[in-house]
Amino acid sequence: MKMKWVNQNPFVMLRKNDGFTIIEMLFSLMILMTTSIFILQLFSIIHTQLESKDKLHPKEWEIFTMQMQQEVRGAKSQDVIENKLYLLSGDQLSFIEQYEDKLRRRVNGKGHEVILQNISKFKVEKDGNVIVLNITDKAGNTVIRRFHPFFKSETKVDE
Known part of the structure; x- marks a missing residue:
C-alpha cells in the first residue's frame, strides 16, 4: 500500500485513498x-405551539385549586352574591369573579390578580357550607370543584 504526503508539513496526517480516517469519522459524528439536537429542540417548540391555547393548563388548575382551598379554609365568612365568591378573612374582604376570559381576585375592591385564564364560563354556588365552582374553559371542557371551609359562615359578608 502506497501512502503519500498531502503537504510537506510534518503535522499534516498521512492520507489513504481507501477510506475514512478516525478524525473524519468523529467530525461527521x-x-x-x-443537527439532531437542533431538530429535537425544533420538534419540542412545534409541539408546544400546537397545544390548544383554549384549554386550562393542568399546572395552572392545580395551583388555582390549592390557592382556593387555602383561601376558603382560612376565611371566617364565605358568601356568594351575583356569581361572585366573597371571602372575609380578618379585616380583608376578597372576592373572586370572572373578568373577560379570566378569573380574578380582588381585595377590598382593589387590585386585579389573575388566578385562572382561558375561561368562557364561571359559576359559583353555595351548597350548605360547601362552595361549588363550575368552570368551563374556551375549549368547552367543564370542571367542577368543591371547597369545604373550616369555619361555619354565620354572618353574611354584606352585613
Whole structure:
C-alpha cells in the first residue's frame, strides 16, 4: 500500500485513498449529533405551539385549586352574591369573579390578580357550607370543584 504526503508539513496526517480516517469519522459524528439536537429542540417548540391555547393548563388548575382551598379554609365568612365568591378573612374582604376570559381576585375592591385564564364560563354556588365552582374553559371542557371551609359562615359578608 502506497501512502503519500498531502503537504510537506510534518503535522499534516498521512492520507489513504481507501477510506475514512478516525478524525473524519468523529467530525461527521459531531455534525450528526449537533443537527439532531437542533431538530429535537425544533420538534419540542412545534409541539408546544400546537397545544390548544383554549384549554386550562393542568399546572395552572392545580395551583388555582390549592390557592382556593387555602383561601376558603382560612376565611371566617364565605358568601356568594351575583356569581361572585366573597371571602372575609380578618379585616380583608376578597372576592373572586370572572373578568373577560379570566378569573380574578380582588381585595377590598382593589387590585386585579389573575388566578385562572382561558375561561368562557364561571359559576359559583353555595351548597350548605360547601362552595361549588363550575368552570368551563374556551375549549368547552367543564370542571367542577368543591371547597369545604373550616369555619361555619354565620354572618353574611354584606352585613
